[in-house]
Amino acid sequence: MxxxxxxxxxxxxxxxxxxxxxxxxxxxxxxxxxxxxxxxxxxxxxxxxxxxxxxxxxxxxxxxxxxxxxxxxxxxxxxxxxxxxxxxxxxxxxxxxxxxxxxxxxxxxxxxxxxxxxxxxxxxxxxxxxxxxxxxxxxxxxxxxxxxxxxxxxxxxxxxxxxxxxxxxVGCGQVLKILNNMVLFETVVAISEAKAIGEKAGVDAKVLFDTLSKGSADSFALRNHGMKAVLPGEFPERAFSVLYARKDLKYALKLAQETGVDARGARVVDQWFAQAIEAGLGEQYHPVISRLMINKH
Structure with a gap:
């Protein structure tokens, strides 16, 4: 060619x-x-x-x-x-x-x-x-x-x-993509936890995210998944759904097991994804897991 x-x-x-x-x-x-x-x-x-x-x-x-x-x-x-x-x-x-x-x-x-x-x-x-x-x-x-x-x-x-x-x-592109998504998913969990805790502690979520974006907690995930999905509570279908995200995360967990790495942060994300699917949210945009963190004791 x-x-x-x-x-x-x-x-x-x-x-x-x-x-x-x-x-x-x-x-x-x-x-x-x-x-x-x-x-x-x-x-x-x-x-x-x-x-x-x-x-x-x-x-x-x-x-x-x-x-x-x-x-x-x-x-x-x-x-x-x-x-x-x-x-x-x-x-x-x-x-x-x-x-x-x-x-x-x-x-x-x-x-x-x-x-x-x-x-x-x-x-x-x-x-x-x-x-x-x-x-x-x-x-x-x-x-x-x-x-x-x-x-x-x-x-x-x-x-x-x-x-x-x-x-x-060959194969290294997949390693990078799988790990990129793993880091993103773990960051979305952290953002969602911060929103839930911050709101319960009396801080407006928009103020929280805006302030985080000016400090060392700033990230692409915060400015996109956090501000555009978690903050307004918009989790459309035909986006990157929980089901697709969990499929990619499973590849990361498999790779972690094969390489002998304890990826417990990724396993926590998998638990949230499983809970979202069980709650009927599998087809929605994956930051929808933030909904599951509200009113938990």
Whole structure:
């Protein structure tokens, strides 16, 4: 793939993040883009930008030089690759498969070896930030790849990302993304606890958060998740839900166990997520756990 504009780009998975990412690829890469999703709506909307609908994931794989995956979990990625008539059956020498999903590190490295047997490169490039960032083309992407492969795919990733980091060999992108989310979730718990305690002690929550943001407790999580969700009590669906957050946290806990690290802070977050799901809040934006801290004794 010496020239990105001459490559045929495939995209599988047009959900909350996948659709705007695919749109930016189609608009900015100069390449032909073929896509597949189980839902019809995104394919109809993307047709306006010249994205060509395909009838199956394997058809995308058979026709494209580079294939992006944007799927709900590593388990779904593995199933799509390994099933009968899956992506591995259509893999061929010189292709590059780029997984934008958040997947377990061991699964990612196993899939790299399975694709390598077909002389196909498999790269992890999980995305961070919001749907709005995906639409604006300002995502952060953490890549696990060999340096030469990274240089090949970087122009494509740059169509939808403003911060692109090569984190190490395959799997290292997933390590970074999983730990990024773990730190975020733990920070959201701390912010939620501070709000609950502060209000009970007679401090206005807006004053609390504004003051924290001017001190050493300031953080991206405080200014975004805290001020925009926890403070007004707005936890929409179709955002980064408790269910999705817990899936990513489980990957972090698995990695902690495999590396022999006592990640008890992350285990506390998992308890809050479990309680939120049990309370019927699983589909809501993950800072909704702050609601569970009120009136506790």
């Amino acid at each position: 010496s020239n990105v504009k001459q490559a045929v780009i495939g995209f599988i998975g047009l959900g909350v993040m996948g659709e705007p990412i695919c749109r930016n690829l189609a608009r900015k890469s100069g390449a032909k883009v073929l896509a597949f999703d189980l839902a019809d709506g995104p394919l109809q909307r993307l047709a306006v930008d010249g994205v060509e609908r395909q009838s199956s994931a394997i058809e995308v794989m058979a026709k494209c030089d580079v294939v992006f995956l944007s799927l709900p979990s590593g388990e779904v990625v593995a199933q799509l690759c390994r099933q009968e008539h899956g992506l591995l059956t259509a893999a061929r020498p010189g292709q590059i498969v780029i997984d934008l999903s958040t997947s377990p590190v061991d699964t990612t490295r196993e899939l790299e070896a399975e694709f390598a047997a077909k002389q196909t490169k498999f790269v992890d490039a999980p995305v961070a930030r919001t749907r709005a960032a995906a639409e604006a083309g300002t995502l952060a992407v953490m890549v696990g790849a060999a340096p030469d492969v990274f240089e090949q795919i970087k122009p494509l990733i740059a169509t939808f990302a403003s911060d692109i980091a090569l984190c190490g060999p």
